[in-house]
Amino acid sequence: MRKIRVGLMGFGEIPRHIYRLCLKSELIEIVAISDIGRPEILHYLLEVEAKSNVDVKLEGNFLISKNGKARIVTGRVPGDIPWDVFNVDFVVEATGKYKRKGDLKAHLKAGAKHVILPYLPENEIDRIVIMGVNEHTIKHTDKLISAGSSTTNATGILLKVLNEAFGVDYAMLTTVHSYTSDQPLRDRVGVDYRRSRSAAENIIPNETPSPEWLQKIMPEFEGRVEGSALNVPVPNGSVLDLTAVLRKENVSVEDVNKVMEKAAKDLAHVLEVVEDPIVSTDVIGNTHSVVFDEKATMKSPGRMIKVLAWYHTSLNMAARVIDVIEAYGKFMEKGGIQ
Structure with missing residues (x-):
């Protein structure tokens, strides 16, 4: 090749x-x-x-x-x-x-x-490709392609693993996101009121398009995923807070963590599980889409669970872009790049 x-x-x-x-x-x-x-x-x-x-x-x-x-x-x-x-x-x-x-x-x-x-x-x-979720759907005819976003990649992987193991009735995500280059460092007029405030000084509620696109990438979740974003004053290191209502009864924290550990073996390139009490700077330089935080897993008396996944936003998206390009290259290898 x-x-x-x-x-x-x-x-x-x-x-x-x-x-x-x-x-x-x-x-x-x-x-x-x-x-x-x-x-x-x-x-x-x-x-x-x-x-x-x-x-x-x-x-x-x-x-x-x-x-x-x-x-x-x-x-x-x-x-x-x-x-x-x-x-x-x-x-x-x-x-x-x-x-x-x-x-x-x-x-x-x-x-x-x-x-x-x-x-x-x-x-x-033509296609949004989330590695570890839907790369098997790529086609020769795809010309305009997205590798998703860091939040979409993390959420998609977590939902896929949880849904296959326990079934997911509904999910709500909050991405606690490092500030981005389109935010002002000091207050100035922006696209809306909150986006006009200083990224370096504020936790800023924001919208995320991830739930909308996830329902198209994973049709089984249509009408069952919502979410929001918080942009926080750190330059790198973000965390996804995902709450899900499971279909299966009597799932424990240990059950969830074991399922993630097993999935990390099959999806080693995009999913890592850690036991350490990590914080945002600990994932800087990590290319995984999901760094799953076992210590943060929580379970309600009912069927609701809460998990945290960390990621280095810009670096892991660079890695996913490369993964997507290589996936298409290998897919088209027999017929050559077209």
Whole structure:
């Protein structure tokens, strides 16, 4: 199998994680990076964010590594970059600005064969792939693809495991989320009242689109999942608080934890179980979609349970984007990338 050629549209936090993770990949090569920033600053951020030395040199407008040579080009909107010039198989649209089908199609018209979002879309696209949940549904015809969101990945995996073991009647999620780059550090006028407040000073109630999309990804949960978000003043490390009403009677805390331990063996790439009394900074640098906190599992006298799952939002989404690209690459290997 030849290496999958990937272009990055935007070189913010998630795509920089993608680039660093791909340095050791035998399946993926980053060949083009589109951003409006100065190449020397993009290279600087790539290096200073890493906890270990990153062997990447900037030569003119190229990032050079053992994994290959990536050209830095200037592009602002989908369609600006002629991806066919770079023979790109997948474009990762990571600007955070373009999540609608019509916008994403511009990458295809510019020569990309497939487009991957590291976020949830704003309207229907070909497929949302949650690794560990529905990767078996991918098709050759998928062109516009999303790897979901960190909250969607974590919730989907937990619901799948719990539903297969005990049955789930209803679930309510709260994602306690590190602040994001679209939030202001100081109070200023934003898209709504609460989103106008300082991310560094406040716990801010927010909406999450995860329940809506989960019901489409997992139709068995239609009408049975709701949720909300809290953006909190920490830069990294988030936690999902999931409450579920089970169908099975007399399920104990130990039963839930044992089921998660078993699932972690089958889904080792995306699910980890920990016994330690961890906090948010302990999952920084962890690529799992779910770091399941056994000490936090609770059970009501009835059929209600409550579990916590931790995750490093930007890093685990970078890892899931790579997983999705590799899954499509392997799926299409016999017929070649199309």
